[in-house]
Amino acid sequence: MSDFASEAMLRLVRAGLQRQGLAADGPPAVRSAHVPLADKRTWLDRLWQAHGPDVIVRLGEAVHGMDDEPLLLALSLARDPPDLLQRWQRLERFVHSRHRVRVSQPEPGLLRLRHVSLDPLRPPTPAEDLLVFGFLVALCEYLRTPGVQARPIGQPVWSRSQRAWRSPVWPDDVSSWELRWQARPESPLTEPGPATPEGWVAHLQARLAADPGRGWTVDALAREAASSPRTLQRRLADQGLSFTQLLAKARLAGAARLLAADSMPTAQVGYVCGFADQAHFTRQFKRHTAMTPGLYRSEFAPRLG
Template sequence: MNDFASEAMLRLVRAGLQRQGLAADGPPPVRRALVALADKRAWLDRLWRVHGPDVIVRLGEAVHVMDDEPLLLALSLARDPTDLLQRWQRLERFVHSRHRVRVERREPGLLRVHHVSLDPRQPPTAAEDLLVFGLLTAVCERIEAPGLQARSIGVAGWSRSQRRWRTHAWPDDVSTWELRWQARPTSPPCSPPPGDSDRWIKQLQARLAADPGRGWTVDALASDTATSARTLQRRLTRRGMSFQQLLSTARLTGAARLLAASAMPTAEVGYVCGFSDQAHFTRQFKQHTAMTPAVYRGAFAVSAGL
């Protein structure tokens, strides 16, 4: 990965090493400067050689103490492991990562995924595989996926169960993993009771604003607000509004607030607020405000050194 995601991953590795009582040497801490890909891979490979795979897969547990990391907070809003994986895949596309997590099998309460490279001549290293595996497993626990179990395919039994990693020999290929959890039952939607239409609109807006990075659809919003998609669309149409209008406003408003009140990198703001890539973010924001995100920040950022 590059840009803000790469920086966040370096901070995760450092925090994960410190959590295990190990020296956090390696590339210098960064916020806005990039670290060469070769340096990052060399660091992970050296950690593997010196400490072994068990240390690598445990690095992801640092998510439990990194409450100030915006990227992890955005991932932690996921409702279940399937939603988390979709957010991770959007992150891979947003930062143009050379690696991808592909779904091989999906069932209620089950995911089997494969970590691959867009360039088959340069596959992920085993250390990169286990780092991503451990991170996604830890975030699944952070969102409290009930009964979560995880393993690398080829390992007998579960590598991770009851929030503990089991010590065992890892297979040569650790690029394919399986996650299991207890899927929560879904409640059938019902029509909302009659009431104040303005209050209902505000409830929809608040729900979208609370998690703008979610892959929202009409069906998802309807389910979250205990109504049917058809009823939701009909009620919005009566108000001269649309689902896409509500979603776009929530994402752009959230982005404007972050640009003005935080030091979060511009690209990270775009990801956290649900845009598909940085170009899409810049284009939509300029259409809405007549300014690019960078110009908007320069004009309206609070006087706190931003």
């Protein structure tokens, strides 16, 4: 399976180096999408030794010039930093990443993040920590989140503030960070739903289809429909439907559209449309269409010539 996340990260890293005038110091060329962990660590260590940690943490700023990057388009649908981190964590699970970002939210407008390895004997290196957190901070700003500030936990001043990195003396441990922003209070929606039951269901389907990769729950959809969760479930049951059925239909329809009309890798289609991993995507898609995603694309995607 093509690791689309590695491909996207390589494109972003190269763009980030180019922004800093260091295009020649890019990661090693590889024939496949996946960069071996040892090669990645060797290159990052060389970059750190040659230019210092500031260059690595600034690589993430490349997101501000890559609006057409498909993975960024999926992440940019996040409503706020907690939603963004949920999508990032789902991406880590989807591609079976060895490294994970653990998240806690002690109060509104504040996240505490820790970069860890699934293998306790091979923790992320400081360079890998800075690479990941640099991208996450840049992504928060890409969402136009107001007042983004970030720093390693324990530092007295913010390393990132007013969309600029300071040049601090970095601590030995850069695996744990604080991320702060100006949280906007959520206002209840008062949008009236369509008058007919059929129109109301179509209204819900449109909400789900607009962002199938969101971590939808009954509560979240009810809020979008200016309804209580209990009322939403009752009205769906009156139509012979359930929240689970509605969400699955939206995700499968979105996947079918992307497979038929786009060259996006099939694994990335699964992630963008909210499936847990490639196996789950293939299984669910075949159950409902009697075809794997790859076969569906070969049958229905337009052919040049």
